Amino acid sequence: MTSSLSPRLLACCGFVAPGDRVADVGCDHGYLGIHLLTNSIASFVYAGDVNEAPLQSAVRNSQKYNVQNKISFFLSDGVGNFPRDFDTMVCAGMGADTMVSILDAAPWLKDPHYRLILQCQSKIHYLRKYLSEQGWRITEETVLRDGRFLYTVMEVVYQPGYTLTPGQWYFPPALLENPAKELPEYYRQTVFRLTRAITGQKENANPVMVQALQELATNPDLQFLKE
DSSP, X not given: OXXXXXXXXXXXXXXXXXXXXXXXXXXXXXXXXXXXHHTTOOSEEEEEESSHHHHHHHHHHHHHTTOGGGEEXXXXXXXXXXXXXXXXXXXXXXXXXXXXXXXXXXXXXXXXXXXXXXXXXXXXXXXXXXXXXXXXXXXXXXXXXXXXXXXXXXXXXXXXXXXXXXXXHHSOGGGGTSOOTTHHHHHHHHHHHHHHHHXXXXXXXXXXXXXXXXXXXXXXGGGGGGO
8 A cells, every 4th residue: 555655654664674563653544554564564563643533543444454453553642552562663754852752751662672763854953862862873864855855764773872973963874874866955955954043043153053064064974965
């Protein structure tokens, strides 16, 4: 059922390993989990949402696609009401503040067994900063276009010791591992937004943001993105 998924959700599915037990946090109408099951990617899906209406819609959709025996549903704020025997957790379509609150409320996720697949809608530099400070390592991240906008999807594991610099909060090394065709545009957008924010602050410019911009401008590994 690929046609029902946005490019963002399809990219999230691409990070799921065959046979994974997947927790879909904020499942909405359940299409991500259904796609994983109908395409024989996940072996089982836990789907949860904080709102009853979309959750009931997800239940009906699972029956429509005949995967109801391989998916369980939970009314849950974050991952709190989920069983813990999954391999991969997917959070997509949320802002950084929401994702941080979900992770803060579930410290048991700090276990190398779990992989997190995160598709953040806003303040992504803040999410990367938080992950770095909490011992999470971004092992892979990719840029994609969905409609008019660019988004990233990242894979994260708990592996303390891999800290990011301010510049890497905005443009992490993982983006260079498998560079997407949208990467130069993402770099230019990132530099433009940082520059605009700093300019707007005038003499009270945030020194951390200034440092981040300087890193992006002088990092030799990023020079090819300016061509």
